Amino acid sequence: AQTVTQSQPEMSVQEAETVTLSCTYDTSESNYYLFWYKQPPSRQMILVIRQEAYKQQNATENRFSVNFQKAAKSFSLKISDSQLGDTAMYFCAFMKRASGTYKYIFGTGTRLKVLA
Amino acid sequence: NAGVMQNPRHLVRRRGQEARLRCSPMKGHSHVYWYRQLPEEGLKFMVYLQKENIIDESGMPKERFSAEFPKEGPSILRIQQVVRGDSAAYFCASSQDRDHNYGYTFGSGTRLTVV
Numbered sequence: 001a002q003t004v005t006q007s008q009p010e011m012s013v014q015e016a017e018t019v020t021l022s023c024t025y026d027t028s029e030s031n032y033y034l035f036w037y038k039q040p041p042s043r044q045m046i047l048v049i050r051q052e053a054y055k056q057q058n059a060t061e062n063r064f065s066v067n068f069q070k071a072a073k074s075f076s077l078k079i080s081d082s083q084l085g086d087t088a089m090y091f092c093a094f095m096k097r098a099s100g101t102y103k104y105i106f107g108t109g110t111r112l113k114v115l116a
Numbered sequence: 117n118a119g120v121m122q123n124p125r126h127l128v129r130r131r132g133q134e135a136r137l138r139c140s141p142m143k144g145h146s147h148v149y150w151y152r153q154l155p156e157e158g159l160k161f162m163v164y165l166q167k168e169n170i171i172d173e174s175g176m177p178k179e180r181f182s183a184e185f186p187k188e189g190p191s192i193l194r195i196q197q198v199v200r201g202d203s204a205a206y207f208c209a210s211s212q213d214r215d216h217n218y219g220y221t222f223g224s225g226t227r228l229t230v231v
Binding site for chain 2: 043045091095099101102104105109
């Protein structure tokens with residue numbers, strides 16, 4: 001069975017600094033997708049970034065980038081120039097096709113606090 | 117173009133009552149997914165539905181929980197005879213087709229509190 005582990009329950013970072021959130025996963029699949037979602041206090045799940053496992057190039061979305069190490073099964077998220085609005089829970093998620101559709105397996109989350 | 121709409125946003129039920137959670141998918145989306153988030157945990161898959169059909173309910177408890185997505189109207193997640201352990205946030209997501217690996221659009225969830 002696939003599992004997703006986020007080993008940092010809480011982190012904090014000074015505004016404008018850079019922070020990296022860790023995520024590891026376990027799977028025997030070769031074709032899958034990885035995501036980072038942000039969940040602010042409003043509870044809305046917001047897609048931050050997506051990575052396809054067969055692509056070696058790391059995904060980047062503005063201030064957000066990932067370090068995808070397929071062999072190590074590691075998928076960390078780097079947030080550059082942190083802003084107060086980045087304060088939220090961040091969930092790493094693994095997605096694969098099963099039973100006719102694509103389903104997520106989420107980690108337990110990292111609570112990030114950006115300090116002014 | 118409204119996103120995925122869930123209501124109510126908050127729902128309080130006494131033990132033994134029924135809870136009905138509603139989800140209206142994005143316009144043009146015919147695939148709906150329900151996930152549950154227990155306190156301090158990530159979301160966990162419950163059920164996947166297409167219009168009038170349950171495709172995969174492997175994550176849904178066998179008793180007291182049911183889901184439907186009728187031809188007309190929203191998808192409904194129903195929990196009968198609620199217990200304290202059902203307290204959680206329930207999220208709905210939708211997609212246009214089943215081969216949607218770009219990430220689903222989630223609603224803002226319904227927080228169910230059982231007292």
